[in-house]
Amino acid sequence: MSLDPVVLFFMLGLAAGLMRAEMRLPPAIYEFLSIILLLAIGLKGGIELSKQSFGDLLPDIGAVLLMGFVLPLLAFPILRYIGRLKKVDAASVAAHYGSVSVGTYAVAVAYLASQDITFEAYMPLFLVILEVPAILVGIILVRGISKKTQWGALSHEVFLGKSIVLLLGGLLIGWIAGAESIESIGGLFFDPFKGILALFLLEMGLIAASQVGSLRRYGVFLLSFGIIFPIFSACIGAGLGLMLELSIGGTVLLATLAASASYIAVPAAMRIALPEANPTLSLTASLGVTFPFNIIFGIPLYHKLTEYIYGI
Amino acid sequence: MSLDPVVLFFMLGLAAGLMRAEMRLPPAIYEFLSIILLLAIGLKGGIELSKQSFGDLLPDIGAVLLMGFVLPLLAFPILRYIGRLKKVDAASVAAHYGSVSVGTYAVAVAYLASQDITFEAYMPLFLVILEVPAILVGIILVRGISKKTQWGALSHEVFLGKSIVLLLGGLLIGWIAGAESIESIGGLFFDPFKGILALFLLEMGLIAASQVGSLRRYGVFLLSFGIIFPIFSACIGAGLGLMLELSIGGTVLLATLAASASYIAVPAAMRIALPEANPTLSLTASLGVTFPFNIIFGIPLYHKLTEYIYGI
């Protein structure tokens, strides 16, 4: 197995972080890179949507939405009763794992590209769709459909958070402008895309490495959960892909989305909706365990898995 | 009419800002994008100047300079007597509208490119030239040619401000190095140019949206002035283009330059030279009204206008 350069960048960041090298990327640059990634993913998806009838996608959208509600409901009891987490912490971690990680998605796309595997180009739409339901589930698990929850402030935070606005914005722009016209801005959003992803992963490696301290504190359960649950979710995602008759590539992506855990949108929403949940717990699992696992081992594994269930 | 993606990015920023989405680009990135835009525009102009005899351009330069002095003199009485602004505020706003906006210019260039309309490649020179005269007029309208004005500090601020140094610097480098040799740095300055412009406009949309609050405060006059005066200036610019026998594209650009209002160089100079002028007033008009108007409606309008006076 030859490693993709973007994965090597992640490992470089991880190694540098573990050796405590002085290599912090300026926060402004991290922001810049993630803005370009989000917009680029959105734009690519939008271009394809412009070729598609939106109506045809509605059943798929519904099914993916449903998965977004189901995954956190499956994670919660495991976290609460096996992991013995406090209710609010279990709900918050469940929300993280029900939602998705854009960075992981981008690496999976790069992985497929390097293997010349195509996929349904409207996958970014699923990425957007999967960000939200798990957050709602997490909150309702703790608060019920309580009036005390500031649904106004919350939905502002969720729907107008940076990642959704940029993904959706990109989708819309790509959709309205169409492939030919978007080509003109490809010099920033498409040509350097994979290099930008590489640099982004370098920083993610540094961030992941900085979680090791707290990982030690929270111990074996979190480590196991952060690896086993994603594999389990990937099976569900791959199964759904099969059901929806997606291509191999599309199924790998859906499995990866299911397996990935949020570290941007959900943490921000949880600070508002469930502030008593311990944010370190979720981030340690999501960033310190699941993200590295998915990047390095998970994606090829989900590819194998998909080939297996497609009987190849 | 199909919208250029860069305009769509502006609208995304505007919408996100109006809905108060959390999407502030880091200030360092805004700086970075604007530095690249300024240098790129300068370099492109410089390459062309190297093919041109500078002497041939002198009459045109003189005429454009003259327009730079006349425009603020036309704006001032309107602001003072119809708008009933304080003298110093009228002078400051007039200076903003007599000068130019690099962002607007870049969008006009993208607009022409997308329509395959060529233009005189030395237009960036006019961009530089038009930055300055209106500032002088604004100051003299208030202070006279007073000795109290710190002309030293002021001319430092004006001529060594970031936008002029980078534009002029780019012009010089392009001029000295020539097309072939500049090609080698095109991977940063030319290929991603339009993408960088798109991202820049996203942020400009956010900034424009943040002016809405003060726009409400200053009311209808500012709104009308910010739309009507630019159209009027565009007519003058287009007329001058006709007189100078510019191409259609060149005339559209000159009209756009005339119609655009400064939001970088002039505000900075006014804080030094006329600090008692209310900066919110000018920025609200320039950023909150005229910039969006020009980007979305103005440029195509000035194109129509130009075609009209060229009898096409």
Next chain:
Amino acid sequence: MSLDPVVLFFMLGLAAGLMRAEMRLPPAIYEFLSIILLLAIGLKGGIELSKQSFGDLLPDIGAVLLMGFVLPLLAFPILRYIGRLKKVDAASVAAHYGSVSVGTYAVAVAYLASQDITFEAYMPLFLVILEVPAILVGIILVRGISKKTQWGALSHEVFLGKSIVLLLGGLLIGWIAGAESIESIGGLFFDPFKGILALFLLEMGLIAASQVGSLRRYGVFLLSFGIIFPIFSACIGAGLGLMLELSIGGTVLLATLAASASYIAVPAAMRIALPEANPTLSLTASLGVTFPFNIIFGIPLYHKLTEYIYGI
């Protein structure tokens, strides 16, 4: 002699800095640019190493290492007895001049490219190797092989400093992934490389200009040393290149490396290991004299020199 655009950018920065124009690049952007340069240089070298047997390079590596130890030992007595610097300052400046400047190296590479001169592609390895020995020499000159020196903290600082980690990391990634696979991230690291170098040099020009004040304070010796010693080092470097039977291009690069003075890795290490050394002194020489000299005059001179000793 026609000037390369990157050199013109440096001169623009220098001029703008000397005229005190307001043009500070955000520190985050400076970081960003230098990270890309370091990684790109490393990656390019790594790709070549993957085609090479590492064993064949061992003798060359040894010889280059030796030069890294010898150069500061030659600089020290000059600084101590002719320049009459304090012992610790002489040692610190010697360490700066024994080590290397990545920026200067990158300009030399651009210079060779613009003249279509090829070179041994593993030169970045020498760049990494030359960073370190001079630091050790500098410290030992002052402290002896004292137990009091915190070798632990120090070697952390030296070997895990940003420039070494990124260069080495790039080398490793390029080496593991190989040319074809690295191509995919070329849109960030290779295509815009020279433009990024240009922008980086613009900022370096501004930084160099800000050293002029202290240059005046430290006077003629520092100015002379900062020009004459590099030329002398370049002769040694070129001689070594001849001995190792490098190509003309490789020899020019080795001469340039020898002539260049560090302004990132060594200053950081000296603040830890020899904090009583005056950092302004070394930086004034390295950034205020030698860097500009090498960029503008030195590199073409070392090219001439190389041609001369190769009898061309």
Next chain:
Amino acid sequence: MTNNICKQITIITESALEHRLTDDIQRLGAHGYTITNARGKGHRGVRNADWSTSSNIRVEVVCGASVAIAITEHFKEHYFENYAMILFTSDVEVMRSEKF
């Protein structure tokens, strides 16, 4: 000259709270605030500003004593338990006390 003693409140907390805090601060009667980006460490661990979720802000408010008490009490009640936050107060002499 209208010099006067005011309270200076300094709050160091999670960036995520920026909008809520500035709304609170103004509602409780302060006439302004100043914010800088920060990083740090406290009881809730390292917040090293590597990325938005782990960054701090340092909020400074200059105000009269009664507003200072209102802000302190409000923050204590609403944020101290669940957020990384410290708050401290000192006396400062201001020019133009009518501004605060």
Next chain:
Amino acid sequence: MTNNICKQITIITESALEHRLTDDIQRLGAHGYTITNARGKGHRGVRNADWSTSSNIRVEVVCGASVAIAITEHFKEHYFENYAMILFTSDVEVMRSEKF
């Protein structure tokens, strides 16, 4: 040990003034200053640092009492009317008072 009480002046104002203020501060006798980038809100509205024209700086000067008065008076006279600016002062204990 030469501990001593000095004045700490904090000025929050428009970034555009940076060079002028630091010139003034040194001319009026202070031996140093420290600047951080800031954003904020006051009587002249929101200054959210989105771009240079709307960003603030926070300038800190530690100095003796007489220099503090000179700076305060100078700023009051030259900047208070036309610029977004607040200035406040407090006592601090410094090490190496000969530096200030």
Next chain:
Amino acid sequence: MTNNICKQITIITESALEHRLTDDIQRLGAHGYTITNARGKGHRGVRNADWSTSSNIRVEVVCGASVAIAITEHFKEHYFENYAMILFTSDVEVMRSEKF
């Protein structure tokens, strides 16, 4: 309410020292610290943050009086001579004094 008087130590120094200082601060008994990036000028010249070697940090520690003395003495001994650094102290009133 457990309000209380603590010491606030402010240190302005070279960014290169960040890790060493925060290690020291914690070892000497403080329970936290806050850092912002800064630029400035002092006896060792302009440090304008253009690039890492010339940038400053502003470190703030809130702690009890004895820890404050320990930190001050330690820094005086280890850093004052060879590094660009100023340090000053003032009294602040803190909420939740048990945190400091």
